[in-house]
Amino acid sequence: MEKVDWHKNHIDDSTLITDSYKTTQNVRRYFKSKYGDNFKFNRDFMLWMKSATGLTMGDAWQEWVKRKNSK
Numbered sequence: 001m002e003k004v005d006w007h008k009n010h011i012d013d014s015t016l017i018t019d020s021y022k023t024t025q026n027v028r029r030y031f032k033s034k035y036g037d038n039f040k041f042n043r044d045f046m047l048w049m050k051s052a053t054g055l056t057m058g059d060a061w062q063e064w065v066k067r068k069n070s071k
Helices: 025-035 043-050 057-069
Strands: none
Touching (some): 025 057
């Protein structure tokens, strides 16, 4: 699996979540571009992201929406 620099690389829906995943401002910008300024990380979602190796950021976005809508 190709290493991603989570601080610098362009992130889009097809970006693979790697075992080097980090919650960075760049990742936050990606999610805010999808949902707007109301996007917030929470502990459960951050843990999910750490275990999502091999999925895409588009998959992560869908998971976040699913969690947001279930509240």
